[in-house]
Amino acid sequence: MQTATHIPHDVNYLDYKGKYKGIFAWIFSTDHKRIALLYMYSMLVMFVFGVVLGLAMKLELIAPGRTIMGPQTYNSVFTVHGVIMIFMIVIPGLPAVFGNFMLPIMIGAKDVAFPKVNLLSWYFYVAGAFLVIASVLFGNGTPDTGWTFYAPYSFKTGTNLLPAIFGAFILGFSSILTGLNFIVTIHRMRAPGMTWFKMPLFPWSLYGTAWIQLLATPVVGITLVLVALERIFGIGVFDPALGGDPVLYQHLFWIYSHPAVYVMILPAMGAISEIIPTFSQKHIFGYKAIIASTLGIAFVGYFVWGHHMFTSGMSGTAQYTFSVLTFLVAIPSAIKVFNWISTMHKGSINPDIPFLWAVTFIFVFMIGGFSGLVLGALATNVYVHDTAFVVAHFHFIVFGGVGFAFFGAIHYWFPKMFGRMYDKAWAKMGWAFFTVGFLTLYSPMFYLGMMGMPRRYYDYLPEFHAANILSSLGSWVMTFGLLIIVINLFRSAKIGAVAEINPWNGKTLEWTVPSPPPVENFDEIPVYGEKDGPYEY
Amino acid sequence: MEHVTQHSDPHYDQEASKLGMWLFIFTELLLFGGLFIVYSIYRFLNPEAFQLAGNELNPVIGTINTIILLVSSMTIAMATSSLQKKNKGLTILLLEITIMLALVFLINKYFEWGVKFDHGIWPGSQHLINDMSKGEILFFGLYFVMTGLHALHIIIGMIIIIVALKRVQKGTVHADRPSLLENAGLYWHLVDLIWIFLFPLFYLIH
Amino acid sequence: MEKEKHHIVPYKVYIYILVALIALTFGSIGIVHLNLGGYSVLGALVFSTVKSIIVLAIFMHLKFDQPFLRIMVGFVALVFSAVIFITFLDYYFR
Structure with missing residues (x-):
């Protein structure tokens, strides 16, 4: 069965003709690079849905009272927006696209450890996405619980919730398989001589992420199963009428969903840790400190879930324990920021597109992080709980953090992935519009939340009108920036100037292979010597 | 045929598939772990009701099923040893015994659940909701969910063992490529491991 | 990577382990009949933990x-x- 298939090493992964033709050459391919692109394109489709729903919400909120939709529609819109954006965009985001594409190349392997499982995880992704869409299109009403599916409403609502829950469950499985694959790949397939502490930081961040995916996702899986069983049979576990405790649902849900935030942000930080040294042409400052903070965030982040529940009637002991633990997470996050800034210090900085994204990432991440401290403190949390302040905070972290890092990463690795360079003038314009739009969209929400505007309402008091108009305008500017970015990248993938092997003078292994990389990445597996390292400038 | 783009590493990596299996086992442990959290919280909140409801369960069947699973764990562990000793016939026999034991476990479970149904106890049944306290409803809810999920894992485990058995018979799983059998064994021990905790929590409440 | 050496566990070790596990099972049944009150759960769980460690170490080969x-x-x-x-x-x- 192990037929000696000779794969020519001068054929890149995009042009390679395998056994299958046309689209099947992609959806049956176990090449980690093709799977990465499959993820990217399917995520783009879902992202369009998510953005349209987001725009619809901002349009509704441009004036008080009913503008384009009523309360029930608005509830459904923010639910589906949340489910799509969280489960299908930001959680798989960087690991599934850049992790799949770059991890094997960066550690000097020909593929991930289990290529077929890798493809399977994409099938699960697609199946989960279809189920969520089915919950929108069929049945009696689109889910209206919010992406958190809080009990007891999640089994009381008459809307078509089961497919959405089942979809989220399957998406979780997809995430688990990706994490499992990465851990085994990193353990078993590093190039000879690449010790743990010679591994680049992006793979390190994927390693921390993978452990969270592995250990946290099953908990939400079983929780969603319990909600489904509650809906179907009425087993009582979360139903107060039958003795259950809805707060326990919140515990279980956040035991996953808080660590999930670190599934989103850790790979983003990893990508930034690759971009900054390359564009400063300098060894990363505090390599081991960054690794330690990655693992520290992954570990401590597992025990802070309760800060989503400060007003749910938890015991005081639990409240201040969670508050203290939450503050602890700020330490490793700050260490990373210091390391990035110190790396730039006295470097020869090349302010190219990826670097711009990375620096803006640090900026929005800091705003998001500081507002997180406001929410982590008990007293202020109670004051702004469930207001627009929270919405602003998590969009700065989740969309700001992951989004800016994702765009930074795509502009960084694009020449490697497609062998062509994008148009830099358009890319810069896209960045500018996006950044300005982003800040205009979300910054007013901090103010609105402080003034007391609750989240998840289609309506608001007249005094919030001005700030809401500003925010809605921002959503249009940001979407315009998004359009420029996406169109520029698509165009450049076809007609851009042919890129060199190493346009940024990076030192990690992906810059040693041709662009686009050949099917099995390396002719010969690279060997790391005593003096080699990922950031030796 | 399947190795077109797989790492062309000529030797197959037994350690990698073992590590992968272990990682999968961790996710399974945390899947049940969520249920154990729910169980421990509700038992803490309703100690008397859990005791009352626990007396409904038959500890004899529980003990028999525990021993069945322990024996089956031993037989599949022996099967991996005999495969390494290149004793194909014994391997096949041991795997067949394991599958039979799993089947007996499921039959016991079927009768056990059947008795509960006869007493009018099933999730959401009128008897449960009208005549029992909230703690008892929770106990039986968790009983059906946890033993049901465990039984589902028994079925999955059986399928995996059957596949491994077929591969051993065909000769594609042998002393030099034992991963599939070893992983089937690991999975089966996981099922045993979970039962080791389910048994005292449901059948030994006094 | 060089070939990792493979430890073959003799059959009789498995039989001893099974006997020990069954003995521990009865031990856990015994301890809950001792009327230790709130501690009987704890006792039973200690037995379960010991059993699971044995399964992990020997049946699941962690020891080797x-x-x-x-x-x-x-x-x-x-x-x-x-x-x-x-x-x-x-x-x-x-």
Whole structure:
């Protein structure tokens, strides 16, 4: 069965003709690079849905009272927006696209450890996405619980919730398989001589992420199963009428969903840790400190879930324990920021597109992080709980953090992935519009939340009108920036100037292979010597 | 045929598939772990009701099923040893015994659940909701969910063992490529491991 | 990577282990009949923990495998116990 298939090493992964033709050459391919692109394109489709729903919400909120939709529609819109954006965009985001594409190349392997499982995880992704869409299109009403599916409403609502829950469950499985694959790949397939502490930081961040995916996702899986069983049979576990405790649902849900935030942000930080040294042409400052903070965030982040529940009637002991633990997470996050800034210090900085994204990432991440401290403190949390302040905070972290890092990463690795360079003038314009739009969209929400505007309402008091108009305008500017970015990248993938092997003078292994990389990445597996390292400038 | 783009590493990596299996086992442990959290919280909140409801369960069947699973764990562990000793016939026999034991476990479970149904106890049944306290409803809810999920894992485990058995018979799983059998064994021990905790929590409440 | 040496466990070891596990099962049944009150759950769980460690070490070959697998299993057990502990900080003090 192990037929000696000779794969020519001068054929890149995009042009390679395998056994299958046309689209099947992609959806049956176990090449980690093709799977990465499959993820990217399917995520783009879902992202369009998510953005349209987001725009619809901002349009509704441009004036008080009913503008384009009523309360029930608005509830459904923010639910589906949340489910799509969280489960299908930001959680798989960087690991599934850049992790799949770059991890094997960066550690000097020909593929991930289990290529077929890798493809399977994409099938699960697609199946989960279809189920969520089915919950929108069929049945009696689109889910209206919010992406958190809080009990007891999640089994009381008459809307078509089961497919959405089942979809989220399957998406979780997809995430688990990706994490499992990465851990085994990193353990078993590093190039000879690449010790743990010679591994680049992006793979390190994927390693921390993978452990969270592995250990946290099953908990939400079983929780969603319990909600489904509650809906179907009425087993009582979360139903107060039958003795259950809805707060326990919140515990279980956040035991996953808080660590999930670190599934989103850790790979983003990893990508930034690759971009900054390359564009400063300098060894990363505090390599081991960054690794330690990655693992520290992954570990401590597992025990802070309760800060989503400060007003749910938890015991005081639990409240201040969670508050203290939450503050602890700020330490490793700050260490990373210091390391990035110190790396730039006295470097020869090349302010190219990826670097711009990375620096803006640090900026929005800091705003998001500081507002997180406001929410982590008990007293202020109670004051702004469930207001627009929270919405602003998590969009700065989740969309700001992951989004800016994702765009930074795509502009960084694009020449490697497609062998062509994008148009830099358009890319810069896209960045500018996006950044300005982003800040205009979300910054007013901090103010609105402080003034007391609750989240998840289609309506608001007249005094919030001005700030809401500003925010809605921002959503249009940001979407315009998004359009420029996406169109520029698509165009450049076809007609851009042919890129060199190493346009940024990076030192990690992906810059040693041709662009686009050949099917099995390396002719010969690279060997790391005593003096080699990922950031030796 | 399947190795077109797989790492062309000529030797197959037994350690990698073992590590992968272990990682999968961790996710399974945390899947049940969520249920154990729910169980421990509700038992803490309703100690008397859990005791009352626990007396409904038959500890004899529980003990028999525990021993069945322990024996089956031993037989599949022996099967991996005999495969390494290149004793194909014994391997096949041991795997067949394991599958039979799993089947007996499921039959016991079927009768056990059947008795509960006869007493009018099933999730959401009128008897449960009208005549029992909230703690008892929770106990039986968790009983059906946890033993049901465990039984589902028994079925999955059986399928995996059957596949491994077929591969051993065909000769594609042998002393030099034992991963599939070893992983089937690991999975089966996981099922045993979970039962080791389910048994005292449901059948030994006094 | 060189070929990792493979430890073949003799059949009789497995038989001893099975006997020990069954003995522990009856031990756990015995301890809950001792009327220890609230401690009987604890007793039964201690027996279960010992049993699971034996299954992990011998049946699942952890004793003969590379140390990092043992570390991982210990780590997972630690994380899970910590999660239960923290959840009880809510319910115990409510």
